[in-house]
Amino acid sequence: MEVHRSPDDGNQVSSRETSSDARPGAPKRRPLGGLAAKLVGVDPGDCFALEDSPNGVASAEAAGCRVFAVPSLVPIPPAPGRTVARSLLDLTADAGGIRVKPGG
Numbered sequence: 001m002e003v004h005r006s007p008d009d010g011n012q013v014s015s016r017e018t019s020s021d022a023r024p025g026a027p028k029r030r031p032l033g034g035l036a037a038k039l040v041g042v043d044p045g046d047c048f049a050l051e052d053s054p055n056g057v058a059s060a061e062a063a064g065c066r067v068f069a070v071p072s073l074v075p076i077p078p079a080p081g082r083t084v085a086r087s088l089l090d091l092t093a094d095a096g097g098i099r100v101k102p103g104g
Contacts, residue, residue, distance in 0.1 A: 037063065048098060057082065068098060 037044040049060030052072040060067045061081065068091060069076040069084045078084045083100060085091050090104030 035063075037065070051076075 037047050044064035045066075047065045048068060049056070049063075049065040050068045050070070051057045051060055052070050054074055054076055057067050057069050057076055067082040069082055070086070070088055070091075071084070076082075076084055083098075085100050085104055087104075090100050091098060092101050093099075
């Protein structure tokens with residue numbers, strides 16, 4: 001688990017969780033995104049998760065995070081609150097948020 005704060009004003013916070021942070025049985029026992037949000041003091045609904053597996057998507061959704069899915073080996077279908085992209089290169093981010101590039 002890593003937590004980062006912006007050196008400029010400390011208001012921008014990011015956290016990174018990986019499968020090594022999960023306990024057996026995730027997402028049923030502990031949604032990963034919920035722990036990251038708790039550690040940085042924000043509501044999971046104000047967070048997003050970038051996931052590449054159905055289990056990661058399920059865990060982040062169970063925590064209440066918005067999900068950006070970039071499937072690796074197993075297909076991940078679109079769903080409410082979930083954005084699916086073919087590649088990380090299809091995503092763009094700016095002050096307005098994260099979105100799929102046109103044609104992506």
